[in-house]
Amino acid sequence: xxxxxxxxxxxxxxxxxxxxxxxxxxxxxxxxxxxxxxxxxxxxxxxxxxxxxxxxxxxxxxxxxxxxxxxxxxxxxxxxxxxxxxxxxxxxxx
Amino acid sequence: xxxxxxxxxxxxxxxxxxxxxxxxxxxxxxxxxxxxxxxxxxxxxxxxxxxxxxxxxxxxxxxxxxxxxxxxxxxxxxxxxxxxxxxxxxxxxxxxxxxxxxxxxxxxxxxxxxxxxxxxxxxxxxxxxxxxxxxxxxxxxxxxxxxxxxxxxxxxxxxxxxxxxxxxxxxxxxxxxxxxxxxxxxxxxxxxxxxxxxxxxxxxxxxxxxxxxxxxxxxxxxxxxxxxxxxxxxxxxxxxxxxxxxxxxxxxxxxxxxxxxxxxxxxxxxxxx
Numbered sequence: 001x002x003x004x005x006x007x008x009x010x011x012x013x014x015x016x017x018x019x020x021x022x023x024x025x026x027x028x029x030x031x032x033x034x035x036x037x038x039x040x041x042x043x044x045x046x047x048x049x050x051x052x053x054x055x056x057x058x059x060x061x062x063x064x065x066x067x068x069x070x071x072x073x074x075x076x077x078x079x080x081x082x083x084x085x086x087x088x089x090x091x092x093x094x
Numbered sequence: 095x096x097x098x099x100x101x102x103x104x105x106x107x108x109x110x111x112x113x114x115x116x117x118x119x120x121x122x123x124x125x126x127x128x129x130x131x132x133x134x135x136x137x138x139x140x141x142x143x144x145x146x147x148x149x150x151x152x153x154x155x156x157x158x159x160x161x162x163x164x165x166x167x168x169x170x171x172x173x174x175x176x177x178x179x180x181x182x183x184x185x186x187x188x189x190x191x192x193x194x195x196x197x198x199x200x201x202x203x204x205x206x207x208x209x210x211x212x213x214x215x216x217x218x219x220x221x222x223x224x225x226x227x228x229x230x231x232x233x234x235x236x237x238x239x240x241x242x243x244x245x246x247x248x249x250x251x252x253x254x255x256x257x258x259x260x261x262x263x264x265x266x267x268x269x270x271x272x273x274x275x276x277x278x279x280x281x282x283x284x285x286x287x288x289x290x291x292x293x294x295x296x297x298x299x300x301x302x303x304x305x306x307x308x309x310x311x312x313x314x315x316x317x318x319x320x321x322x323x324x325x326x327x328x329x330x331x332x333x334x335x336x337x338x339x340x341x342x343x344x345x346x347x348x349x350x351x352x353x354x355x356x357x358x359x360x361x362x363x364x365x366x367x
Contacts, residue, residue, distance in 0.1 A: 007333065059273065069338045084324070084335055092247065
């Protein structure tokens with residue numbers, strides 16, 4: 001299993017007890033999501049929809065590359081990889 | 095014939111003019127440039143302030159709101175005595191007092207499908223500092239159709255996002271919909287007021303938006319095209335990830351489905367987590 005660093009957006013830190021970065025072991029993004037859920041129950045439903053697909057407004061980047069342009073959920077993770085979870089936000093004026 | 099600066103202008107812009115990358119020519123470009131800022135709030139305030147100080151000659155501001163006490167924690171264009179005043183009027187007052195070289199065009203209206211193209215068409219660059227997804231998608235699509243560079247920033251809680259879409263070069267620049275194909279469905283969204291925001295995050299991200307605009311006008315440095323910058327205020331960390339042009343993008347992909355402006359009706363600033 002590869003140990004990777006996951007960057008958590010501020011909107012999800014309520015689930016990670018305030019942690020902005022967590023270490024998780026996983027071979028793929030799909031497995032990463034499952035293992036995140038074991039450590040931080042409730043995080044999975046925020047990342048994937050009812051059919052198990054990653055929500056359209058959440059993007060995963062592995063070493064700064066969007067997984068939609070790699071192998072999606074099956075993107076392989078190497079030891080020491082950095083996974084960034086980036087949701088759409090729209091705040092600005094109000 | 096070369097541009098004639100007044101003595102006051104030479105003093106006012108001396109710190110610019112002395113930079114070889116700007117110089118008199120660059121300052122002239124700034125004075126002749128036209129930038130539109132959507133939203134005179136948390137992002138728009140610092141962006142507008144620096145654009146005006148830099149001598150951007152024509153600055154458009156779109157906002158339909160009035161100044162509220164709850165704005166003053168971060169919206170530094172406004173002040174206590176302006177509570178109740180339209181934000182664009184307050185913005186115009188502050189900016190023209192700062193720099194009389196700047197012509198501020200105030201649009202005290204909600205941006206919508208019917209007016210967006212008309213508002214944007216005469217500007218060189220658009221900055222999006224709006225507070226909801228429908229406006230962001232509408233402004234993006236309008237800039238795409240009109241080939242206008244769009245500097246987009248968004249803020250929430252302790253986090254900021256920034257990127258530049260250069261629609262003068264559509265072959266190479268990704269678009270907003272390459273990143274987020276469509277707005278989240280209604281019902282998935284709490285209000286921005288519920289989510290909260292550390293005021294200074296708007297200051298940082300709005301100032302970076304102004305920086306992007308100035309670089310585009312002066313044609314110096316590297317614009318943040320094809321890159322998304324994420325700012326985390328709690329860790330004081332900036333991270334950059336790559337944005338790619340999506341061949342399946344509904345707007346700029348190989349078989350685009352979107353060929354005209356779409357108005358979404360849901361007002362929201364984030365998805366529910």
